[in-house]
Amino acid sequence: MRAVVQRARGASVEVEGQVRRFDGLGLVVLIGIEPSDTTDDADWLARKIVALRVFDDDNGVMNKSLLEVGGDALIVSQFTLMASYKKGNRPSYIRAASPDIAVPLYEYFIAQMEALMGRTVGTGQFGADMQVSLTNSGPVTICMDTHRKE
Secondary structure (H helix, E strand, O other), X not given: OEEEEEEEEEEXXXXXXXXXXXXXXXXXXXXXXXXOOOHHHHHHHHHHHHHOOXXXXXXXXXXXXXXXXXXEEEEEXXXXXXXXXXXXXXXXXXXXXXXXXXXXXXXXXXXXXXXXXXXXOEEOOOOOOEEEEEEEEEEEEEEEEOOOOO
């Protein structure tokens, strides 16, 4: 699984005229899933994301996690994170998992995030055309890959 995690002060996703948003501190998480990903990948990623110390403490140092600041999360599926651009100029998405694999894992990841946070998170809709907006705070953007745990 690949994730792009962005610290935000407000974010929204619009899907077919319906808007899901948060207005305070939080994280926007874009998720890409490949065929070899498992629930172990989703578990690791969810635990890592909620514990990332990317929010400022009282001294202005990034030392607090999403859980510690009581922030929100907005999770959006994004198969383009699995793009291969090695050959030519048109990205290939053959590394992205098919919906029969990706949808259950995406839903499992959302459930894990909600369980760890103790509340509902905002989500996009798998496979839909979505409009995502956020105010990236910092900016802070972290790319994560469960197959390269850096």
